[in-house]
Amino acid sequence: MTGWLTRHPATLIEEAKLHRKAVLDRCPELASAAELTSSFAEMLTTLSGDRLPEWITEPTDASLPGISSFATGLNSEFNAVTAGLTTDWNSGPVEGAANRIKMLKRQMFGCAGFALLRKRVLLAP
Structure with missing residues (x-):
């Protein structure tokens, strides 16, 4: 299941897509976590750190324990995270x-x- 959530849905084979959809339909919390994970991954890959404040409020409102604590941690280092998500420099x-x-x-x-x-x-x- 973790692989289904962390990979881009377009890279999954049809059978895996169907299983993923069936599981997400049965568990709304997991569906919310999957959506938040994919939107954060999109921010990472497209270097669109200007969307970070909006993203941080979404997990807090969804009240998912793991993701909301991750969002709180991002908020505590907001300037550094924004710089990391907007510049193409890396170590x-x-x-x-x-x-x-x-x-x-x-x-x-x-x-x-x-x-x-x-x-x-x-x-x-």
């Missing part, structure tokens, strides 16, 4: 490099010192 490449180095370090835990770690980081593709 993805830097985070990817940091995660790669951490993975190499974990693989070698207790096996070697800094010199070998340095060689693996510099020579790894």
